[in-house]
Amino acid sequence: KNQVEQSPQxxxxxxxxxxxxxxxxxxxxxxxxxxxKQDTGRGPVxxxxxxxxxxxxxxxxxxxxxxxxxxxxxxxxxxxxxxDSASYICVVRGFTSGTYKYIFGTGTRLKVLA
Amino acid sequence: GAVVSQxxxxxICKSGTSVKIECRSLDFQATTMFWYxxxxxxxxxxxxxxxxxxxxxxxxxxxxxxxxINHASLTLSxxxxxxxxPEDSSFYICSAPQRGGQGLADTQYFGPGTxxxxx
Numbered sequence: 266k267n268q269v270e271q272s273p274q275x276x277x278x279x280x281x282x283x284x285x286x287x288x289x290x291x292x293x294x295x296x297x298x299x300x301x302k303q304d305t306g307r308g309p310v311x312x313x314x315x316x317x318x319x320x321x322x323x324x325x326x327x328x329x330x331x332x333x334x335x336x337x338x339x340x341x342x343x344x345x346x347x348x349d350s351a352s353y354i355c356v357v358r359g360f361t362s363g364t365y366k367y368i369f370g371t372g373t374r375l376k377v378l379a
Numbered sequence: 380g381a382v383v384s385q386x387x388x389x390x391i392c393k394s395g396t397s398v399k400i401e402c403r404s405l406d407f408q409a410t411t412m413f414w415y416x417x418x419x420x421x422x423x424x425x426x427x428x429x430x431x432x433x434x435x436x437x438x439x440x441x442x443x444x445x446x447x448i449n450h451a452s453l454t455l456s457x458x459x460x461x462x463x464x465p466e467d468s469s470f471y472i473c474s475a476p477q478r479g480g481q482g483l484a485d486t487q488y489f490g491p492g493t494x495x496x497x498x
Contacts (some may be wrong), residue, residue, distance in 0.1 A: 290491070301489075306470070306494065307473050307491055307492060308383075308385075308474075308490050308491045308492045309423070309472075309489045310489070311486060311487065311488075314486065316403065323424035338386070345498070352422075354422060354423070356487075367413075367425070367487065368421060369422045369423050369424075369425075371421070371422045372421075372422045
């Protein structure tokens with residue numbers, strides 16, 4: 266069964282600290298993996314998109330890594346800010362039931378405290 | 380980047396009424412759009428895939444007669460919640476993929492969402 270699991274489910278850190286969010290998937294075949302940031306009451310916004318051949322990709326203070334062999338990805342946030350408080354969603358595009366689909370993880374809720 | 384809009388952003392209606400939600404791709408054409416529902420503290424759940432000029436494809440467990448989807452143009456898809464009930468109260472989000480160049484993955488742009496409350 267194609268699944269995307271994220272950990273931790275929620276996380277609280279102090280402003281200025283770093284953190285790493287994890288995403289494990291069983292989707293096969295795999296097309297690409299995306300990390301999104303979703304503020305409360307808003308739609309998700311793309312942070313990174315990675316294909317199977319990419320190991321790391323950065324977007325400002327966000328750095329995503331991908332290990333296609335172990336089917337694991339991580340999102341590292343450096344020098345966290347209060348505005349980083351949001352849900353972070355890992356989405357894997359894979360082939361299932363005869364068509365390509367986006368499979369969503371359950372998300373990690375990050376709270377950054379002053 | 381590309382923008383996807385939704386209207387209305389928030390709607391409150393009485394039980395039994397129908398509610399229409401619009402999803403527009405503002406600066407690109409989208410032959411396909413996706414509709415999601417999100418309950419509090421949960422991730423997005425795909426409801427259906429909207430296809431321009433043809434019938435929508437619904438995910439298992441989603442009632443197509445209750446959630447009517449119309450993709451009448453390359454920039455507009457609508458979701459109508461018919462005979463809404465309190466259990467339909469949720470956050471509805473649409474997305475539209477913008478095709479990437481050769482060898483590049485398409486980019487999925489999400490709308491800002493519509494908060495539906497059924498009294």
